[in-house]
Amino acid sequence: MCAEKGLVTEKKLENIPTPIDKYYLLVIAIDSYQKNSLSNPVRDADALVKILTTDFTFFQPTDESEISSTRSKDSDIDDIIVYSSLQTKCLYNENATTNKIDDHIRAVHKKIGPNDAFLIYFSGHGDIDENNQTFQLVAYNEELLFTRLYDRSRKYETNCRHLLIIVDACFSGMGKEGIKTEDGTDSSRYYVASCDSDQKAKDGPPGDGSPFSKFLISKLRENETPKPELDSDFFEQFNKNQKAKRTADEIGDRINYKYQSLVSGVPEGASSGKTKLYLTKKKKGRPEPGFLRNSFIKNLGFGIQKQILKDDYSTLYNYLNILILQSYNLDARNFLAKSSFGHSIPESMKSNTEILCDRFEIKDEKLKDAIFTNLLTEKSIKSIVNYFIEKIISIDSKKIFYFLLIDFIDIGKNYVEEIDNFCKEFCLEFCKKHKEVLLQKKDADIGQLFIFFTDVSKNSDGWVKRDFKQVKGLDESNRFNFIDLGNIKPIRKPHFNEWREDILVDKVSTTIQELANDEKILTLFKIDDLNKFTCEHDKFVEKICTHCGFNDEEFKREFSNHMYNFPKMISNGN
Missing domain, CATH: 3.40.50 (Rossmann fold)
Incomplete structure (x- = not known):
């Protein structure tokens, strides 16, 4: 997020960025190391994923093949949800290997668009070499040089609008030590570290979360502006809180610090544009776009064509x-x-x-x-x-x-x-x-x-x-x-009923729950008998999206670009 530091309100912004088409999310967390296990990284990562996919416009997979769960280390904590889609990927514990991290970054690179954003989050051990020159993230199976992580993403310099890397690990401040260059474009390449280059990040009591993670989640949760992001206020508040709680303990033989402090900057060797990455909040009362989009694709007819393809496509x-x-x-x-x-x-x-x-x-x-x-x-x-x-x-x-x-x-x-x-x-x-x-x-x-x-x-x-x-x-x-x-025939009542039954599982969206009422349907589609229901596919999608509160720009970005753009629709399941 390309502010000088940390959650910015819209009033403070001088450069309004171009709206993002898609947010890609890769979350890496390890607490079950073979040596020196931690208590909270996976739990913290799970909390971040849940708030980004529930309250913000990061993609929340609905395909059962892309969703699994694992038990938290703390028995009183709910199961950890693990997403495995291209757009939202969780790599936890034994799955957080260097090869799997590399493979996923490469896979995203093949699909990400010039108006998309990519957020990479790491929580686990960090280390530095004996000469205090190189910062290393400790993956499950081996140490991963931070420069290698960023180099894997370097191809994104021309492939996506925003790239943000957040690291909650000891000595993570070293990852931003480089020369910042600004290229004047509507883009950003940014890095946020939970502590300085000579500090150890706190893990926190078991089940309670790290200080950084708790503060980040709380600020995302309480901020009611439409487009919150990390800004200088966020950093100042965190550092002030940590200073108040400081201890004069000496941590190991390497460092002696007063309090954990956040740092941020542009990754070494990178250039960054003049704008900032927004984390856009979902509007209350309406469904998540990916969920609604998939409901259209799954249920609105084409049963005959699907069967023909199944029978005749050799x-x-x-x-x-x-x-x-x-x-x-x-x-x-x-x-x-x-x-x-x-x-x-x-x-x-x-x-x-x-x-x-x-x-x-x-x-x-x-x-x-x-x-x-x-x-x-x-x-x-x-x-x-x-x-x-x-x-x-x-x-x-x-x-x-x-x-x-x-x-x-x-x-x-x-x-x-x-x-x-x-x-x-x-x-x-x-x-x-x-x-x-x-x-x-x-x-x-x-x-x-x-x-x-x-x-x-x-x-x-x-x-x-x-x-x-x-x-x-x-x-x-x-x-x-x-x-x-x-x-191809227009949508009839049986297709509509299948769609409505599927979509009503969304108990959170008030606009979706309104569609359970037959009178609402009659009014929306201007008919007097539901048994006579018929509607062309594109008009049906447009009416439902308008009812759910999506404006013209959102409709084009979230629906028509995915559902009516022929090659994009086939290559991208969402």
Whole structure:
């Protein structure tokens, strides 16, 4: 947090930062060391995670596969919740190894965006070398040089807007000893240490928490400003409190200190911009955006399409996939992609993958001409196939998924024969080329190509597979997937009831609980009979989000950017 030091109110801010799209959180805590165990790090980390994901806009996972629990060292303390999503990750005790820390930082680097923020918190032992030159964090299995931790994040200099590292460990003040440089950008690179470079941080009585953690949590909890952050007031209050409690004890042979004092600064070798990282508080009464977003994706129809994908998507011959679909608008098609592709085939598409996407509309030109105009200059089926084969050949051992979206606006029925002829030529040439590449490059990792033909029309009955006689005949013999996803229909009452039953588990949000009332639904959707409920997907999402209190900017950032942005939706489960 790029204030001079510690919780700033909005009135004090001279530079208002750009709103953050996503907050990434990595929390590392070890108390069960093989030697010199501590009492509170995991408990302290758990308290921080809970307040950041409950009261602030850090992502709170809802997928059961990303949530587990472990017992606290103190029997009277609730179970420790452990999150294992990319956006919110907890590494505690035996899981807090240097390799797992490195691996997660690298994984975040692949996904984090230029308008995102990353907070790394460490609680455990800290140490310095014999010459008092190097600060080391003590992971579960070995010591981790602080410079190594920051170096692992150095790639983020151009990848995210804010990077904040908070360390509650002995001698942690040494981590900020470097030359501060300011580059004038709307960004920050900042470090907060619980004690100075010649001090030991206090662990605190068992189950009570460290002095630093207790103070940090209390200030986050009591601050009612919309965007609190660490500032000079925070540091001054903590240092004043510690000074009042000071003891003149000599701690070990290394140091003699009066009281534990907080320090902050820019990590050594880093540059920082002119703005500050805000920790944005959630507005009371409304649901957490990720929870609401996932409820839409899980429950709002597409059952037919999901079943078709399950039945017709062959993972053995999935390098080429031709899909036909009718949709009443493009947002509904993209919503289907999120719901079906992002979740029905998640593992193969989210582990070390790259999503590529091209899209264009067909108006009145020939299909081949449109493809050539938008993608290529050389006009031949062979050139089109070579273009796509080159796109999906793996680089850096990544699995590449290429989506070509070809949308026919209100004219899809006129193009059945032309699509059929094109697909016959294309699929024959593609399968031939694919075999050649595999023979020439036996170690090549070829990804998957998806060609989506969408008839965008509210009045069309949609395409049917039997109309595509030539490509259908090639399907089995040439071993590619030809999938008819049918016709996307608006949300009906059964879909709505499934969604409402799922969303009402949120007992905290008053705006969600209001939806249990049928009269509220009738008023919100301007209908007089719930049995006649029908609503297009994008309009449903917009109405619910407006009811829950999300403004236009929040709606775009938290919902439409995730649910209607085709490649982002598939590569990112949230």
